[in-house]
Amino acid sequence: MRPSSKSLAICLLALALGAPAHAVGVRVEVVGSVEYSVIQGGLSGVKAGDRAVMSFNLDSDNYLNSENFPTRGYRIDLGSFDLSIGGVHMQLDMPQAGSGDALFVLRDNDPEVDGFFLSLGPDDRVPLSLHVPGLEPEHELEFGRTFSVNTALHSLNILDAVGVYGFENMSSYQWTMGRFGNYGLEVGYEGISISAVPEPTTQALFGLGALALLGIARWSRQGSLAGSMALAPSVPEYQR
Incomplete structure (x- = not known):
């Protein structure tokens, strides 16, 4: 019948x-402006003041917890990653060195400090690798933003961190590109947004x-x- x-x-x-109400997909976007750049190749025309936008997706259920610190690294979907510097687009190398994982790490009260950073592991900040159009050598990308308080984040669950973060309670930031620890490009941080995306x-x-x-x-x-x-x-x- x-x-x-x-x-x-x-x-x-x-x-x-009856479907689950929580979103699993997460979109992260960081914006800023170039402070200086001496990197050549496709970035040879980049100048101070040019727009910088970094964006990528991740899954709130796909992460690595640190065994030593109150930090948790969420695996970045490398295919979704885009870094635009002065209109020049770059992607992270696939795979990354070592484990191949590129992580977006949350710090919650570590110690008395909250923050975000990019890394190859959940413990310490380790540069990610990418290639600049027109240049053969591998370049290093570093990003981190810390708060001067331990109340900016409420947990290591990235869904609890959904929101927009500008300069409030900022204690430090780093957004650079270079080689062997020598920075050839630096971006002035302006803000980061973390948003949940329904599956x-x-x-x-x-x-x-x-x-x-x-x-x-x-x-x-x-x-x-x-x-x-x-x-x-x-x-x-x-x-x-």
Whole structure:
């Protein structure tokens, strides 16, 4: 026996409402402006004041906890990474050296300090590797931003860190590119945003839920209209 349209709509609505409410995908974006650059190749035309934007995605369930410090590193989706310096786009090397993991690390009360940094491990800041267009040598990318208080972050769960962070309570930052610890480019930090992105399956379920609500409403209207027609008195056909 085939289910009625109303039954199907109610089932779809129940599925949507029963889906997990929390988002697993996370989008991180850091913005700033170039303070100086002497790197050549594709960056030869970059000058002070040019815009810098770094963005990438990660999964809130995909992380490494430090065994030594109150830090947690979330694995960056390397395919989503983009670093734009003065309009020149660069990606991280895939894979990275060592473990191949590039991490976005959270510090929570470490000690008495909160913050974010990029690294190859969850303990200490280790440069990530990338290549500048037009240049053969590997370059090092470093980024970190710390707070002067231990109340900026509330846990090592990145979903608790969703928000926008400008200069408030900032104790230090570093956003550089170079080789062997020599910085050829430095960016002045302006802000970082961390936002939760619903999973495609969750979005699809809520889309089905919306369709279910529409179907139930349409079914109700049709039912009401049919009832009205059934109760309406018959009217003789107009005669010429």
